[in-house]
Amino acid sequence: MHSSIDNSFRRAPLAAWILPLALLAATALLAQSGERMNGFLRTGDYLIEQEGSPLEGVKVYRSQAAQAVLIVAPELEAPVLIRPRLRTVERVSLLKLSENQDGSIDLLPNPTYGAEPPFQVDGSDVVFQVGGVEMRLKPKPALVGFHQPESIYEHSPEYQQRAGYYQPEDAVVDELMAQSKSVRVQIFFGTWCPACGQTVPGILKLAEQTRGSKIEFAFYGLAREFSGDAEAKRYGIKSVPTGVVFVDGKEVGRLAGNDWRRPEKALQDLIGS
Amino acid sequence: MTTPPRDRDWRFWLGTAGAFVLGAVLLFAGWAKALDPVGFAELIESEGLDIVLSAWVWSVVMIVAEFAAGVALILGLRRLWILLPTALLVIVFVFLNVRAYWRFAQGIVDEEATCGCFGNLLSRTPAEAFWQDLWMLVPGLLLAFLARPRVIPYERLRLGIVAIVSVAAALFAWNAPELPLDDLATRLKPGVEIADLCAGRDTEETVRVCLDVLVPQLQVGRHVVIIASLDNEELRAGMDELSAAALAGGPALWLATDAPEEERQAFYWEWAPPFEVQEVPLALLRPLYRRQPRSFLVESGVVARTWSGLPSLE
Numbered sequence: 375m376h377s378s379i380d381n382s383f384r385r386a387p388l389a390a391w392i393l394p395l396a397l398l399a400a401t402a403l404l405a406q407s408g409e410r411m412n413g414f415l416r417t418g419d420y421l422i423e424q425e426g427s428p429l430e431g432v433k434v435y436r437s438q439a440a441q442a443v444l445i446v447a448p449e450l451e452a453p454v455l456i457r458p459r460l461r462t463v464e465r466v467s468l469l470k471l472s473e474n475q476d477g478s479i480d481l482l483p484n485p486t487y488g489a490e491p492p493f494q495v496d497g498s499d500v501v502f503q504v505g506g507v508e509m510r511l512k513p514k515p516a517l518v519g520f521h522q523p524e525s526i527y528e529h530s531p532e533y534q535q536r537a538g539y540y541q542p543e544d545a546v547v548d549e550l551m552a553q554s555k556s557v558r559v560q561i562f563f564g565t566w567c568p569a570c571g572q573t574v575p576g577i578l579k580l581a582e583q584t585r586g587s588k589i590e591f592a593f594y595g596l597a598r599e600f601s602g603d604a605e606a607k608r609y610g611i612k613s614v615p616t617g618v619v620f621v622d623g624k625e626v627g628r629l630a631g632n633d634w635r636r637p638e639k640a641l642q643d644l645i646g647s
Numbered sequence: 648m649t650t651p652p653r654d655r656d657w658r659f660w661l662g663t664a665g666a667f668v669l670g671a672v673l674l675f676a677g678w679a680k681a682l683d684p685v686g687f688a689e690l691i692e693s694e695g696l697d698i699v700l701s702a703w704v705w706s707v708v709m710i711v712a713e714f715a716a717g718v719a720l721i722l723g724l725r726r727l728w729i730l731l732p733t734a735l736l737v738i739v740f741v742f743l744n745v746r747a748y749w750r751f752a753q754g755i756v757d758e759e760a761t762c763g764c765f766g767n768l769l770s771r772t773p774a775e776a777f778w779q780d781l782w783m784l785v786p787g788l789l790l791a792f793l794a795r796p797r798v799i800p801y802e803r804l805r806l807g808i809v810a811i812v813s814v815a816a817a818l819f820a821w822n823a824p825e826l827p828l829d830d831l832a833t834r835l836k837p838g839v840e841i842a843d844l845c846a847g848r849d850t851e852e853t854v855r856v857c858l859d860v861l862v863p864q865l866q867v868g869r870h871v872v873i874i875a876s877l878d879n880e881e882l883r884a885g886m887d888e889l890s891a892a893a894l895a896g897g898p899a900l901w902l903a904t905d906a907p908e909e910e911r912q913a914f915y916w917e918w919a920p921p922f923e924v925q926e927v928p929l930a931l932l933r934p935l936y937r938r939q940p941r942s943f944l945v946e947s948g949v950v951a952r953t954w955s956g957l958p959s960l961e
Contacts, residue, residue, distance in 0.1 A: 419912075439894065441919040458919035495916050498909050513912065566908065568926040569861055576863075613854060631847070631854030635863075 411440035411481040418530035418565065422447060423510040434511070435479055444479065445511070446471075454504055455486055456493055456511075463490040463502045476538075477531075517565045517595035518603075523578050526593060530565045536575035537582070542638040547583050550642060557589040557645055558620040559629070562611045564596045570615045573634035577617065580638050589641075619644045658794035663723055665790020669733070670720030672783045676740075677713030681820045682832035683937045684710060694743060707820045712736055714816035715809055722805040725795045733791075737784045744777040824938060829955050835935040835943055839950045841865050846931035859948060862901065862925055866948040869898035871958050874932055875940035877906045877914045877924075882940050885957045886918050892960035893921040898944065900960075905929040 414435035422429045422445060435444040444466070445454040453466040470485035493502035500511040517529045527534040561577060563570040574593075581591035596614055600606045609618050617629030619641065626644050633640035680687045688706035691697055697705060716733040750773075799805065823832075830836040834844060845857035859866055873889075875882040882902075893900045900922035906914070911924050935941065942958040944951045 438921040438923075441890070441921050458916045495913065498912055500916055513908070569856070572861060572863055631849055631856045632845075632860055635842075635857075635860050 410483055411437060411442060411485065413437045413439045414442075414444045414479040414481070415535060416477060416531035418514060418532060420511050421514045423512055424449070424507060429509075440481070443511075444481070446479075450504060452488075454490075454502070454509075455481070456500070456502065461492040463493050463504070464488060465490070465504070514565075516597050518597050519595060521593050521595055523581060523593065526565075526574075526578065526595075530571070532571055533575045533578060536572070537579040540576040540579045542576070542580050542583055543636070546636075546638045546642050547580070550580075550584050550589060550638060550645075551587045553588065553645060555588060555621050555645060556623075558592065558623075559589065559617050559641065560592045560594060560609070560620070561615060561617045561629075562594050562596055562606060562609070563615045564598065564600070566598050567614050573615050573637075576634065577629075577637045580641070617641075621645060655796070656794070659796060662725065662790055662793035662795065665787045665793065666720040666723065666725050669737075669784060669787030669791055670717045670722075672787065673713045673717035673720070673733075673736070677710050677717055677816065680706070680713070681710045681816060681823055682828050683823070684820045685824050685937060686933075694746070707817060709736075710820040711813050711817045715813040718812045719805075719809045720791060722808060723796075723799060724802070724805055724809065725791055726799075727795075730788075730791055730795075734788055737788050740780055740784065741777075744773065744780050747773040748777040827955060829937055829941060830953055832937055833935055833941075835941070835950060835953060837950055837952055841945060841948050841950065844931065844935065846928060846934075856928075856931070858927065858931060861927055861931070862903070864899070865901075865945045868947070870901055870945045871898045871942060871960065872901045872903050872945060873940050873942045873957060874903050874936050877904055877910050879939050881956060886920070889957065889960070890918070890921050897960065899923075901925055903927045903932060905932055 414437040417434050417436045419436075420434045422432045422434070429447050429449050431449075432445065432447040435446070436442075437444070441457065441459055443456040443458070445456070451465070452468060453471060455464045455466045456462070457464075464486035465488035466481065466485045467487050470482040472480045472482055474480065490503050490505075493500050495501075496510075498513050502509050502511070514529070517526065521529075527537075559577075561574065563574045565571075577591070578593075584591075594605055596603055596606055596611070600611070600614075603611075605611075609616075613630070615629075615634065617633075617637070618625060619627050619629065621644075629637060629640050629644075684703070684706045687710070688702040691705050691709075692702040696702070700708070712732070713736065716729065716736060719729045720733065840859075841862075842857050842859040844859075845855055847853050847855045849855045862872075864870070865872070873882070889900065902920065902922065902924045904911070904924060904926065905928060906926065908926075911926065914920075914924065938955075940957055942954040942956070944953075944958070
């Protein structure tokens with residue numbers, strides 16, 4: 375039995391081998407290009423300029439899994455997909471965008487329909503063309519001055535994503551809600567600062583959970599070079615993130631360094647002291 | 648039974664004790680530096696002391712000098728031709744610390760920029776480095792000059808031991824970067840909590856910050872962290888493999904680097920890594936490696952394994 379099978383394999387013509395292999399390879403290629411591209415999360419790192427003017431209402435998404443950037447803007451005829459490793463810029467069919475409940479976007483199989491010239495990196499900008507029009511993906515300027523959480527989330531959506539993951543200790547939140555002193559917490563941060571990106575979402579979540587209490591949170595954004603900022607000078611801010619805590623109008627301490635590990639606990643300690 | 652020589656009174660024993668203490672301190676300091684001679688060479692270069700010889704050669708020379716002086720003093724070889732070079736060595740260390748202390752006080756360097764005399768095994772501020780070195784080195788040195796013996800029994804044998812130790816120290820220091828000593832030479836080793844990997848200290852001007860605050864995600868689940876600068880050739884050569892491993896699942900991959908925003912952006916547009924590239928200050932990263940890249944596995948906030956180089960993610 376074994377020997378007859380072996381012999382028939384040996385006698386098979388070359389074409390009989392090549393054809394199935396070619397079909398297999400083609401199927402694999404199709405399957406690859408036909409895969410969903412998942413996990414596009416909004417990023418606040420960029421803005422888009424068209425001929426020197428910023429485009430309004432732009433949303434930039436980045437997917438680690440797809441290793442790609444997706445740009446959605448009302449003024450663009452279609453969303454644009456940039457794949458850095460392939461250096462490609464492609465138009466995406468709107469019908470292929472699938473928005474998830476958490477605001478992330480997935481691309482359905484075979485999402486692209488039009489290839490544009492490869493992008494170029496120009497300093498810190500990425501230059502690409504859509505329909506012959508030059509676009510520039512530029513680092514977004516830092517959020518400066520006093521801002522409500524909503525405008526921080528709009529500027530840096532990553533803050534909202536991370537705030538969602540942080541869970542302040544319930545017992546401490548309950549105590550903070552119940553405390554009777556008039557407390558103001560002024561947080562100095564920089565949207566350019568990676569440490570702020572990791573720590574400030576935690577206190578944004580705390581601010582949300584203590585809404586209605588006697589604790590007021592104020593968020594003050596600083597530019598990368600902030601030595602000349604009047605508000606930073608007024609409070610002697612040397613590094614970000616720093617939270618200045620006032621009880622009944624008097625400063626009682628600061629949130630800094632490892633206090634950000636559990637900001638609700640550090641705040642409770644300061645208010646209680 | 649032999650009678651002790653007449654010069655062996657209390658002053659002789661005080662001098663011997665001083666020399667012994669100084670010798671022990673020098674040996675420990677030499678050992679700490681010999682574990683990471685590249686780190687010590689970086690310090691020499693940053694201080695602008697790489698004159699005539701390269702910083703690397705100076706590093707090895709200083710380490711050998713510390714070992715030689717340390718062993719000689721412990722063996723009681725209190726000859727002038729040993730004590731004077733030792734005094735020079737002590738003066739150099741104290742001078743370096745005075746300079747670091749002054750520069751820190753003037754705000755010229757970061758507090759953590761000074762590793763002091765003990766390499767990466769100890770984390771000291773310039774002020775601590777100055778005062779500790781002063782107390783540990785100078786009294787012993789002064790006492791070592793006290794009541795030096797005229798005759799030293801078995802002097803040649805003792806000198807032979809010093810010579811052997813010096814040669815061994817030179818060979819060890821020269822080859823140390825290639826030896827698997829990372830866990831011994833740095834603060835990063837299995838069992839360490841990431842909450843204990845910190846830099847700086849809480850003062851009015853500075854803050855202490857730890858790795859779990861900068862990358863809180865490491866506290867939960869399994870993660871592999873690679874420490875590397877973004878232009879590191881080994882990292883770049885391994886990017887395809889790392890990306891494939893990250894996409895295949897398994898522990899979450901992180902690249903911890905002190906590269907500024909512009910470099911991280913450029914890296915993204917070249918590689919689009921399917922993992923996070925997180926900026927961590929050099930002051931926190933530097934004590935964690937002897938050479939880059941270095942990698943470690945974190946399980947629920949505790950270092951479970953380390954790799955010299957890129958991790959094996961099969």
